[in-house]
Amino acid sequence: MDEKYEEYLLEDAYVKINKTGDSVNNIAFACYFLFGCIIAFQYGTFKIAFGVGGLCLVMYYGTKFLLPKSSFYQYIGSVIVALFSAQFIYQMHxxxxxxxxxxxxxxxxxxxxxxxxQLPxxxxxxxxxxxxxxxxxxGNAEIYFTQQTYMDLETFLFHGALATVVVLICGxxxxxxxxxxKREMFIKAGVLQQVNNIRHNIEFADAISQGNLAAIYTIMDDKDELGKSxxxxxxxxxxxxxxDMQDKFMTLGLAQMxxxxxxxxxIQSLSYxxxxxxxxYLKANQGGIFILQDKESDPYLELTACYAYDRKKYLKKRIEIGEGxxxxxxxxxxxxxxxxxxxDYVHITSGLGEANPGCILIVPLKLNDEVEGALELASFNVFEKHEIELVEKLAESIASAVSATRTNENTxxxxxxxxxxxxxxxSQEEEMRQNMEELAATQEEMERRQAEMEEMRIEEVxxxxNRIKELEG
Structure with missing residues (x-):
């Protein structure tokens, strides 16, 4: 429970208590003063009634006026209660x-x-x-402490003891x-704290139910188990x-690709x-795709497409296997x-030119352990794990598409x-009829190969x- 909140409630309670006490004492002091004036007619003690009684009221209300934020006037009131008693004793002889x-x-x-x-x-x-x-x-008879001619010490002590006991009981x-x-204020503070916790929890639960998972929530009490839950x-x-967002990101990325x-x-348009x-899609700054050329004789990597800062880049770049x-x-x-x-690391060892990104991701375009090229992405923001996984999955599909496109181009x-x-x-039909027949046979063979390649492409697509449908499902 917040101690400051409890202190606030206790302070507010004592403001009301003091207000009640002031009202009671205002009436009591007015009655005291009037009573002193009334009994003054019996013994002619008007000077005492107005002098002492008036001085008591001036002391009380003067202190209260001069020190409005202090409780010192209450102690003055305690003294005045005793002074009024002494005044009445004297007035009534x-x-x-x-x-x-x-x-x-x-x-x-x-x-x-x-x-x-009670002490003053x-x-x-x-x-x-x-x-x-x-x-x-x-021998000072006009002191008028008591009308008895004599009060022995025992009687005086009993008189004082009884007065003390009454005051102690009042205290x-x-x-x-x-x-x-204080106990009631402590209980009230606890109840109000629980009510505030419940209201706070309800507001937080409503925010969550509306999909605002970024809502800020602070536990107001260490014992608030609901808030912790x-x-x-x-x-x-x-x-x-x-x-869920990552899964949707992966599924959508695979579907679009x-x-x-x-x-x-x-190859050129596909690469771009x-x-x-x-x-x-990845909110990167730039990227490039490198396709493996002359796989059989003298393999090397060629930059077939480069894209940076929302613009197509026209660059020619050849990279040897194992270079950079x-x-x-x-x-x-x-x-x-x-x-x-x-x-200057990108400019020296990468294939994208003079950029200075925050991270670089290079993924091989690999299908069945056969590399068709590489994909390079650079970004000011560091790629997250699921983004890297998406690029690696896409790289396999890209490799398959590159392979199929390469086959189609060769065909x-x-x-x-x-x-x-x-x-x-x-043009040499008459002279090369025999060769023509052989050429026709060759042509049929090539058409058969083309059909096989087309079937392979259709099967790959x-x-x-099917794979995309599985991922979307």
Whole structure:
């Protein structure tokens, strides 16, 4: 529980208690003053009634006016209660019943629920009784402490003891009421704290139910188990939401790339569509795709497409196998991910030119352990794990598409060569009839190979479509 909140409630309660005590004492002091004026007619003690009574009121209300934020006026009121009792005793020439005003004053002070206020009252009473009793029995008859001609020490002690007991009882009741008030305020603070916790928890639960998992929640009480459970629920839902977003990110990325790969025509256009889409989808700064050329004779990597800062880049670049990061990835057939990059590192060892990204991701385009090239992405923001996994999955599909496109291009090239040869053979038909028959046989063989390649391509595309459907499911 917040101690400051409890102190605030207790302070507010004592403001009300003091207000009640002030109201009681305002009435009591007015009655005291009027009573002194009334009894002044019996013995002609008007000077005492107006002098002492008026001085008491000036002391009380003057202190209250000068020190409005202090409780010192209450202690002055405790002294005044005793002074009024002494005034009445003197005015009535020692009438014994006037001593009971001490008890009335002690009872009035209970309203403040402060046992310490009884101390000034009893101290002044003891001093007054002691001095005035001593003076009266020493021959000063006009002191008027009591109407009895003589009061022995035993009687005086019993008189003082009984007065003290009454004051102690009043102080004890003030103490009991004070403890009761504090206990009630403690309970009230606890109840209000629980109500605030419940309201706070309801607001937080409503925010979560509306999908606001980023809502800020602070536990107001260490014993608020519901609040702790809500925080755990928020953490679990945040993790689940993040996982769901990552899954959707992966599924959508694979689906969109599948659509691009299905519409591929040649290596150049396919490369540009692939790298431009991936740079945008991953919110990278730039990217490039390198395709392996002359695999059989003198293999090397050629930059077939480069995309940076929302623009197509026209660059020519040849990288040997094992040269720089690109060549190393193709040689080792494994992904390279760098986050600690020197200022000129990209320009020296990468294939993207003079950029200074925060991270570099290079993934081999690998299908069945056969490398078709490499994909390079650079970004100011570090790629997350699921983004790297997406690129690696896409790299396999891209490799398949590159392989199929390469096969189609080779097939088209062969068909074009065959067409040229056929035209030449037709011009020499009469002279080369026998060769023509052989050429026709060769042409049939090539068409058969083309059909096989087309079937392979169709099967590969079908397999890719089925895989995408599985991922979307």
């Amino acid at each position: 020692g009438m014994f019943e006037m001593h009971f005003f001490v008890f009335i004053g002690a009872t009035l002070l209970i309203a403040y629920q402060n046992w310490r206020l 009252n009893i101290i002044v009473v003891v001093i007054h009784h002691g001095i005035f009793a001593y003076l009266q029995y020493k 004890y009741w003030a103490y009991i009421l004070e403890r009761k008030t 809500l925080l755990k629920m928020q953490a679990s839902l945040t993790i689940a939401q993040k996982k 599948g659509e691009i790969l299905r519409n591929s025509s040649d 569509e692939i790298i431009s889409h991936m740079v945008k 990061l690109i060549g190393q990835v193709v040689l080792e057939k494994d992904t390279i991910f760098l986050t600690d990059i020197p200022h 088209k090239k062969l068909l074009e060569e065959l067409k040229q040869q056929t035209e030449m053979l037709r 079908t397999r890719l479509q």
